Amino acid sequence: MRIGVPKEIKNREHRVAVTPEGVALLVGAGHKVVVESRAGIDSAFTDQAYRKAGAFVTDSADEIWRCELVIKVKEPLPDEYRHFRKGVILFTYLHLAAVPELARELMASGVCAIGYETVQLESGRLPLLAPMSQVAGKVAAQLGVQYLQKENGSPFQGTGRLLGGMGSLNAARVVILGAGNVGINAAETVACLGAEVLLLEANETRIHTLQQKTHKNIQVHHYTHKNLIGLLPTCDLLIGAALIPGKHAPMLLQRSDIALMKAGSVFVDVAIDQGGMSETSRPTSYEDPVYLEEGVIHCCLPNLPAAVPQTSTAALTHATLPYVRKIADMGLDAAVASDPSLKLGINIRDGNIVHEGVRSALAGQV
Numbered sequence: 273m274r275i276g277v278p279k280e281i282k283n284r285e286h287r288v289a290v291t292p293e294g295v296a297l298l299v300g301a302g303h304k305v306v307v308e309s310r311a312g313i314d315s316a317f318t319d320q321a322y323r324k325a326g327a328f329v330t331d332s333a334d335e336i337w338r339c340e341l342v343i344k345v346k347e348p349l350p351d352e353y354r355h356f357r358k359g360v361i362l363f364t365y366l367h368l369a370a371v372p373e374l375a376r377e378l379m380a381s382g383v384c385a386i387g388y389e390t391v392q393l394e395s396g397r398l399p400l401l402a403p404m405s406q407v408a409g410k411v412a413a414q415l416g417v418q419y420l421q422k423e424n425g426s427p428f429q430g431t432g433r434l435l436g437g438m439g440s441l442n443a444a445r446v447v448i449l450g451a452g453n454v455g456i457n458a459a460e461t462v463a464c465l466g467a468e469v470l471l472l473e474a475n476e477t478r479i480h481t482l483q484q485k486t487h488k489n490i491q492v493h494h495y496t497h498k499n500l501i502g503l504l505p506t507c508d509l510l511i512g513a514a515l516i517p518g519k520h521a522p523m524l525l526q527r528s529d530i531a532l533m534k535a536g537s538v539f540v541d542v543a544i545d546q547g548g549m550s551e552t553s554r555p556t557s558y559e560d561p562v563y564l565e566e567g568v569i570h571c572c573l574p575n576l577p578a579a580v581p582q583t584s585t586a587a588l589t590h591a592t593l594p595y596v597r598k599i600a601d602m603g604l605d606a607a608v609a610s611d612p613s614l615k616l617g618i619n620i621r622d623g624n625i626v627h628e629g630v631r632s633a634l635a636g637q638v
């Protein structure tokens with residue numbers, strides 16, 4: 273199969289869909305891989321490294337999109353819609369619940385769109401979201417720590433509180449909504465710095481499992497709105513990390529809830545890629561990463577793993593490559609028939625939304 277790898281065009285998206293090592297495996301299996309020039313440069317992979325791995329490197333995005341299978345990192349942007357055509361299998365993060373316009377374009381063009389984030393194992397695990405979520409959780413924690421400082425590189429001053437406290441001064445309090453991959457990784461990162469962490473989770477089994485084994489500074493509680501608003505006035509850093517696969521992120525925060533937080537406290541809404549968890553959330557970019565609402569610094573970057581592309585590209589390729597191989601080796605129909613988790617990845621096919629969660633999230637909008 274011919275596999276195309278475009279250069280990402282999203283603002284400061286530094287990742288690429290496959291490493292040269294991954295290319296070598298695909299080429300070794302008899303596939304042709306076409307990589308856009310400089311696609312890997314921010315992840316420290318030169319065009320030469322891709323050529324050496326057996327890829328054909330081109331300056332032409334058109335040539336990439338003429339391939340049968342196009343693998344990407346982020347959802348296509350409007351400048352990329354012109355490439356859509358029937359016969360293309362697009363394999364990337366899509367997060368369609370947050371971009372109905374993209375869903376409409378994919379449906380109208382006949383592209384078969386497979387979302388990394390909805391590939392789901394029988395256990396419920398999301399194997400292609402998990403590695404980026406683990407990275408995003410750690411980066412969200414690091415950004416939270418940065419913006420809590422008075423001098424943090426933004427126009428807004430944080431509370432100026434050191435996460436781990438000092439001497440008799442208490443540690444800062446971090447509240448995290450959702451104890452999945454993002455939530456746990458963020459929790460462990462800030463707990464290591466000495467913060468007091470409260471994870472609010474909706475799934476009883478998950479709460480029970482985590483209560484047996486988490487770090488001593490981390491408590492896991494059942495999410496209720498009452499629990500949440502009780503914590504907000506003393507919360508220094510709030511992290512949004514809840515997910516219902518395929519759907520809009522649970523909207524757990526009204527503006528009046530955010531207003532309960534201290535001036536200069538920080539809200540990192542990691543779930544912004546699924547539409548965000550607060551009435552006050554809107555996507556930001558690396559050029560302008562934060563804004564102020566109700567005195568609270570909001571950081572809503574939809575591509576946190578892009579901040580650490582060397583780590584993220586390697587982790588992403590490791591997770592996606594077995595699925596890319598399967599589609600390329602067997603063809604989509606046979607691949608899907610052999611693997612129910614991949615079948616759940618298909619969001620749009622032949623002009624129809626086939627993923628149930630995505631369909632209900634976009635009802636009335638497409």
Ligand SMILES: NC(=O)c1ccc[n+]([C@@H]2O[C@H](COP(=O)([O-])OP(=O)(O)OC[C@H]3O[C@@H](n4cnc5c(N)ncnc54)[C@H](O)[C@@H]3O)[C@@H](O)[C@H]2O)c1
Nearest residue numbers: 405408450452453454473474475495514515543574575576
């Ligand atoms: N901004 C970024 O760069 C970036 C990167 C990776 C992931 N994400 C996003 O982060 C979010 C979390 O991803 P994840 O991989 O950790 O998901 P996950 O499935 O591992 O965990 C989500 C958790 O949220 C819990 N949850 C659902 N509804 C809840 C509620 N009402 N209250 C409390 N908990 C609730 C679930 O039970 C689950 O444990 C997703 O929206 C994902 O798309 C964003």
